[in-house]
Amino acid sequence: MKKPLSTISTASLWLLCTVTGAAHAETLRIASEGAYPPFNYVDSTNTLHGFDIDIANALCERMKVTCTFVTQDWEGMIPALLAKKYDAIVASMNVTEERKKKISFTNRYYRTPLSVAVANDSGIRDAQTDFKGLTVGAQSYSTQAIYAEERYGAAGATVKLYPSQDEAASNLAAGRLDGVIADKYPLLAWVESAGKDCCKILGDIDGTNTDAAIAVRQEDVALRERLNRALDEIVADGTYKKIASRYFAFDIY
Template sequence: MRISRRVALALPAAFLAFTLGAANAQGMKVKIGTEGAYPPFNNLTSDGKLEGFDIDIARALCEEMKAECEFVTQDWDGIIPALQAGKFDAIIASMSINEDRKKEVDFTDKYYNTPPAIVVPKDSDIKGVTKEDLAGKTIGAQGSTTHSTYAEKTFTDSDVKLYPTSEEYKLDIINGRLDAVIDDVVVLDEFLKTDDGACCKIAGTLTPIEEIYGPGIGIAVRKGDNDLREKLNAAIKAIRENGKYKEINEKHFSFDVYGD
């Protein structure tokens, strides 16, 4: 008798605690999805830790929002479905704000904006970065990115190959399977600085097309998750103003990545 009464009392209590916890978690805990294969923005170290500009920005934003953040790594081509499926609440993984994606997710304001570029082997005969220059060549890009969309739309006379992460196309330009690769200029620049990147050079930067690239890189949240979106926007604004952004920018790059 006594036991069952205790259970009867404990049950609603546990339920209450659960709902309270849930209500608390709303403002306090944010799961952040990132890719972990896009240096220098987000990548894994050899002991399996995340590092990079995106990661530092995410940490600063969480600190600003007084939120407890947890990172979840997810392959790029499944990152939007995973957000929609609730595996995490926000994507901070250098995702461009563009119209196609806006049909699926909501974006915060941009937190950086850098142009795309093309890298070719040092001994390449590719002179420029126009459609004609690259006609008949094999171009590598990471799949499901704005860069791959750009390449498929612009370089219609070239063979565009899509890779799951930026690291795979790097392997293939090093070993000569690719004549050129397209990606963010910062990512490519970082690659050229490594030992493996000695193979290659930048052939030129491209003027981003607004329609494909949008206003820059933002944080994606689930459609209608305005609460989180506004908090993130406020936090971006705050770290821009309080110098935290500048500090992170200087830690990673020698120039301003925010753009104008």
């Protein structure tokens, strides 16, 4: 026989709500691209790895929640976040004023300038002025693409955009591009992995240092604050430095 609702104690109702709320809060759904080594990439089982993923796991551990990860094409990252397919993006997303009109960002978890890679035998010497009449590649829907179109395209270069940074880099290696513009650290990692006979970095582009941060929905203020507290903690106690040292021999914070 069912008991009337009035016979259930206030304490029992509170406990039920608390348990239900805690269960809901224990999982944080995180998206990453899986095509941006060494920050995020997938193995043969489609499992995500990389600096972004290690940072996300450290934050979840500090927040005492369980991370679940999904891969998402770069173009659909922000729309899927807004559609609540996941709770946060940890994918080396640069903070821009245009993106802040739609989503919110945590404090940075690293900072990077833009750089350009060219073939070893290229006559290009200046990343900012020498691309007139040549072809530059970049990843679509990225800050690099915006820079390439506004700077190189306006100066007479042809700009080709690709779904992923890997595709742009592969086209440079195949000789179909004269240069690729990207954030410095993934571009540096790619040049090193491509072999000594392939390509070289021209250098940082002045004035392009940008923060990379975790993206959340604008209304998720509490989540953003929790992530910021966790970021502060892992930086303060050395966890961040330990993770970064697995991937970089220099400071990226």
